[in-house]
Amino acid sequence: MTVETNQLGARGEDAAAAYLDRIGMTIVDRNWRCKLGEIDIVALDGTDLVLVEVKTRRSVRRGTPEEAVSTTKQQRIVRLARSYIAEAGLRTAGVRFDVVAITVLAEDRALLRHHRAAFTVSD
Amino acid sequence: MHATVMTATLSGVEALPVEVQADVTSGLPMFSIVGLGDTAVQEARERVRSAIRASGLEFPNARVIINLAPAPLRKHGTGFDLPIALAILVATRQIPTAVVQRVAAVGELSLDGSVRSVPGVLAHAYAAARNDLALLGPSCILPAASAVGGVRYRVVNHIRSLLTEGDYTIAPDASLASDATSVPDLADVAGQESAKRALEVAAAGGHNLLLVGPPGSGKTMLARRLCGILPPLSHDERLETALVHSVAGISEEAVLAGRRPFRSPHHSSSVGGLVGGGAPCRPGEVSLAHNGVLFLDELPEFGPAALQSLRQPLEDGTVTLVRVEGRVTYPARFSLIAAMNPCPCGYLGDSERMCRCSEAAQSRYVSRIGGPLLDRIDMQLRVDRIDPQQIMEAGDTESSVIVARRVAAAREFALEHNRTFAAPGSRLFSEYAIQPLARRTIESYCRTMHLSGRAVTKLARVARTIADIELTDTVSQDHVYEAIRFRLDVS
Numbered sequence: 001m002t003v004e005t006n007q008l009g010a011r012g013e014d015a016a017a018a019y020l021d022r023i024g025m026t027i028v029d030r031n032w033r034c035k036l037g038e039i040d041i042v043a044l045d046g047t048d049l050v051l052v053e054v055k056t057r058r059s060v061r062r063g064t065p066e067e068a069v070s071t072t073k074q075q076r077i078v079r080l081a082r083s084y085i086a087e088a089g090l091r092t093a094g095v096r097f098d099v100v101a102i103t104v105l106a107e108d109r110a111l112l113r114h115h116r117a118a119f120t121v122s123d
Numbered sequence: 124m125h126a127t128v129m130t131a132t133l134s135g136v137e138a139l140p141v142e143v144q145a146d147v148t149s150g151l152p153m154f155s156i157v158g159l160g161d162t163a164v165q166e167a168r169e170r171v172r173s174a175i176r177a178s179g180l181e182f183p184n185a186r187v188i189i190n191l192a193p194a195p196l197r198k199h200g201t202g203f204d205l206p207i208a209l210a211i212l213v214a215t216r217q218i219p220t221a222v223v224q225r226v227a228a229v230g231e232l233s234l235d236g237s238v239r240s241v242p243g244v245l246a247h248a249y250a251a252a253r254n255d256l257a258l259l260g261p262s263c264i265l266p267a268a269s270a271v272g273g274v275r276y277r278v279v280n281h282i283r284s285l286l287t288e289g290d291y292t293i294a295p296d297a298s299l300a301s302d303a304t305s306v307p308d309l310a311d312v313a314g315q316e317s318a319k320r321a322l323e324v325a326a327a328g329g330h331n332l333l334l335v336g337p338p339g340s341g342k343t344m345l346a347r348r349l350c351g352i353l354p355p356l357s358h359d360e361r362l363e364t365a366l367v368h369s370v371a372g373i374s375e376e377a378v379l380a381g382r383r384p385f386r387s388p389h390h391s392s393s394v395g396g397l398v399g400g401g402a403p404c405r406p407g408e409v410s411l412a413h414n415g416v417l418f419l420d421e422l423p424e425f426g427p428a429a430l431q432s433l434r435q436p437l438e439d440g441t442v443t444l445v446r447v448e449g450r451v452t453y454p455a456r457f458s459l460i461a462a463m464n465p466c467p468c469g470y471l472g473d474s475e476r477m478c479r480c481s482e483a484a485q486s487r488y489v490s491r492i493g494g495p496l497l498d499r500i501d502m503q504l505r506v507d508r509i510d511p512q513q514i515m516e517a518g519d520t521e522s523s524v525i526v527a528r529r530v531a532a533a534r535e536f537a538l539e540h541n542r543t544f545a546a547p548g549s550r551l552f553s554e555y556a557i558q559p560l561a562r563r564t565i566e567s568y569c570r571t572m573h574l575s576g577r578a579v580t581k582l583a584r585v586a587r588t589i590a591d592i593e594l595t596d597t598v599s600q601d602h603v604y605e606a607i608r609f610r611l612d613v614s
Contacts (some may be wrong), residue, residue, distance in 0.1 A: 008187070081151060094184055095151050117184050121153035 008104070012056030013040050017098040020113055032084060034099065039080050041100075047093035051081050053118075055104040057111075065101035066115065074119045124148070124472045126213035126220070129227045130250055131207040131250045132198040134453035135245045135404070136366045138250035139508050140227075142192040143203065145210035146426035150186035156207070158191030161199040161403070170201075170232045171208045178236035178283045183215050185289040198374045199403045202241040205230035205260065208282055219286050226277075227256040229264070229387045236282045242372030245365055248274050257291045265287060267369070268294035270379055291421045305349040306382070310522040311344070315508040318345050321504045321609055323526050326352045328588030330581075331459040331499065332436065333422070335611060337476075337504035342462035345506070346418045347385065348461055350522035353416075355381040355421035360414045363454055383414035386457075398432045399453055409436045410453035422463040423491040430496055433459070437499045459500065465493075473508065501581040503611035533591040538594075553579060555587040565604045 015085045017027055020043055028049075029042035041052035053073070057063035077097060085095070099118035126145045131138035175182045189207055191198050192257040206228040212218045229247045230238040240263035248267040251258040257275035258264050268274040275291040309319060317332065322345060325332040334342040354363065356378070364384060365375035378384060386398060388408040399407035409417060419425060436442050436455035443452045465471040468483045469548050480488075497503075552562050565586070569579050583598075585605035590598045 069309060092149075094149055096184055097152070117152065120184075121151045121186075 008056055008058065009054075012100075012102045013054045013109075015110065015112065016052065016054040017041055019100070019114065020052065023114075029084075029088075032079070034083055034087070036080050036083060037076055038076065039084060042084065044092070045089070045096070047050050049085070049090055049092040049094070050096045050098050051077060052098045052100055053077055053098045054102070056104065056117060058104045060103060065103060066099060066113070066118075069099050069118070071122070075122070078121050124216070126210045126223070128206040128210045128213070128223045128228055129254075129256055130203060131247055132196065132202075132226060133200065133246055133370050133403070135453060135495060136165045136370050136448070138243060139196065140250060141196065141198060141203075142253055143206040143210045144190040144215040145190060145207070146186075146188045147183050147211065147214045148188075150188045152186065154187045155190070156189040156455075157188075157392065158194045159197050160191055160203065161197070163190070163201050164198055167201065167204045167207055167232075170234060171211065171543070173234040173235040174204070174232040174282060175208055177234060178281065180212060180217050180282070180286075181215070183211065185210060191488050194478060195284065196464075199237075199401070200241060200243075201231035202229040202243075202247075204232035204281070205238055205279075206217060207611060208232060209259075209285065212282075212285070218285050219288060222285055223259075225256055226259050227251045227254070228259040230260045232281070232282065240282060243370040245270060245362075245369035248276075249366070251276075251405060258335075264273045264599060265294070266376070266379065266460045269281060269371040270375075270451060271414045281371050290609045292562050303597050305524070307344075307347050308351060308523045309348045309526055310519070310520050312348065313514045315341055315345065315506065316609075317524075318506050319521075321502055322349055322352065324588050324592065324609065325349065325458065325460070325502055325590050326526075327529045328501075328537075328584060329458055330501035330585060330588065331555075332461070333497075333500045333503040334460070334462045334612075335464075335465050335503065336464040337464060337508055340506045342506055343418075343420055346387075346416075346420070346462060347459045349416050349458065350385045351384045351420075352530050353383050354527065354534060356383055356414055367413050367490050368451060369407050371411060373411065380391075382413050382590060385416070385418065386412040387418040387420060390419070390421045392425070392429060394426070394429050394432045394450065395427050397434065399451075399456075400442055404444055404446065404448070404451045406453045407442070409433065409442060409455040409457060411459035415457055417457045419459065419461045423488050427491065427493070428478055430492060430599050435527045437496075461500065464488075465505075472505070498575060498577055498581075502609040503587055504609055505611055532594065533588065536594050537591045538587070551583055555583055555598055556596055557586070557603075558600065559584060559599045561586070561598050562599050563605045568603075568607060570582070582610065585609055 025043040025045045027043050032039045032042055039051055040054040041048045055068050057065040088120055096117050097119050099115040101113045105111055124147045128143045130141050160356055172182050209223050209531050211227055213220055231241050235237055238261040240261045244264050244267040248258055248271040248286055252274045254270050258268055259277050259279055264276055270278040274294045276294055277289050277291045336342055357552050361379055365378045365475045368375040368378055386408045395401055397407045398409055419428055440456035441452050442455045443450055466480040467488050468479045470476040586598050589602045589605050
């Protein structure tokens with residue numbers, strides 16, 4: 001991973017956090033890490049705990065950013081969620097998995113799509 | 124938050140009650156269905172989720188567990204969509220509990236929330252009536268509910284309409300309408316008087332019939348006219364047959380209107396196709412022909428396994444399929460009418476064309492059918508090509524309506540005398556009121572022809588039917604002679 005793509009990801013996560021804050025969600029954690037991986041954004045939306053995966057792409061030439069959130073990735077996020085809830089000792093009414101997909105259009109323009117409840121635990 | 128909705132799953136021609144239990148709790152969002160559902164049941168998750176959302180209702184962002192009880196029973200089909208959606212909507216208090224109380228629901232969901240029909244609604248209507256439940260489902264439950272009679276039902280074409288407590292209607296006991304639509308008429312057949320007579324005897328006594336003749340002698344044409352001279356289905360027969368058609372996913376409309384089924388499977392049919400099978404089990408052609416006619420054209424061309432599989436249904440009137448998951452029994456009481464060429468080239472015994480088959484080829488051809496099956500066919504008849512001259516000159520012949528009247532009278536006559544069809548050997552002659560002279564004729568014929576015990580019974584039965592057509596109490600020697608004419612020594 002180049003420094004450039006790293007920076008792109010970080011900028012995307014900043015933009016996503018700003019957006020979620022603006023629509024009234026409370027950001028609880030950013031880039032929460034454990035040995036299983038990383039959760040980009042943890043937020044509270046009313047009584048729900050929301051775990052957000054942010055995906056940023058410079059072009060859709062290799063598919064949309066949403067497509068990059070594969071089933072394997074979803075399962076990893078679910079596992080991460082379990083350990084986050086256990087560790088943070090959080091008790092909320094509900095849990096939700098959101099995806100924020102950002103496509104960069106120009107130097108200062110990007111398209112942001114917010115998918116609420118993008119996926120659930122599969123069995 | 125719990126909710127329970129009743130439904131049923133098909134096994135044979137029966138719908139076995141199944142309870143759909145929904146449990147919606149907080150936790151990581153997931154949706155799983157347990158309780159031995161097949162792939163179609165598992166796929167219900169996607170349909171239910173989309174249908175609920177498309178209806179402007181909310182699919183819970185929570186842990187959704189569906190259990191199908193009793194858990195050890197295998198469940199199949201898409202009819203679980205509607206009850207699952209209902210259970211979730213009741214558990215999340217989006218629709219009132221009263222909507223699903225004392226109700227059995229069945230139906231497949233479209234992604235847009237509309238409710239689609241599923242096979243076997245007639246069986247579901249029966250199950251609902253038996254368990255004193257009202258039936259909730261797509262519009263196809265309406266004819267089913269009225270066929271069973273006295274079933275309370277509510278048609279739901281879209282899950283949105285479930286938001287309100289709807290009214291249940293009691294289906295009136297349907298006065299099943301008769302329809303006498305285009306069944307081919309016997310009057311269309313020129314000549315062939317003895318074949319027509321054979322059809323009449325077969326119809327009157329419920330005998331199986333084999334027509335042997337060269338190509339173009341009108342075997343198929345004759346066979347197609349058997350349904351037209353059989354009496355219309357009785358109320359109970361309609362329901363029995365319609366039930367089989369319903370679970371097979373075939374429209375039961377014609378059967379409910381009293382039309383006897385006529386099934387003519389191609390000779391490439393498999394054993395499963397003929398007697399039923401598959402997973403889940405589906406009824407075969409013999410069951411779809413229940414209370415009707417099964418026509419097997421080109422009999423020797425059928426596979427040997429397929430032909431031998433007909434023996435049980437011919438004898439018992441039912442088919443019992445045993446599988447790992449259990450056993451199912453389908454009804455299969457049908458009139459068999461088979462047709463075949465006398466030899467591979469078709470012209471053996473023809474008055475104009477020479478048969479080009481070797482003797483070995485001829486006997487191989489006939490032996491494909493096998494003795495045990497031939498033994499179960501009461502009547503065999505040679506049908507010859509008739510000369511074109513005769514076709515042109517043929518005058519008015521009897522129409523099916525007239526023959527049907529005689530057949531109905533003969534059946535009623537037989538019923539009045541309360542004759543059991545399978546009279547045991549020793550009582551056979553007294554039961555059928557066979558005159559001593561006629562009895563001696565049967566005995567000497569059987570001795571010369573080396574007939575089996577079963578063949579004797581069949582011969583006596585055919586003679587009895589001929590006497591029934593004449594509405595005479597005793598079986599005379601003439602009746603026996605005519606019965607012997609319907610025995611052809613094919614093998």
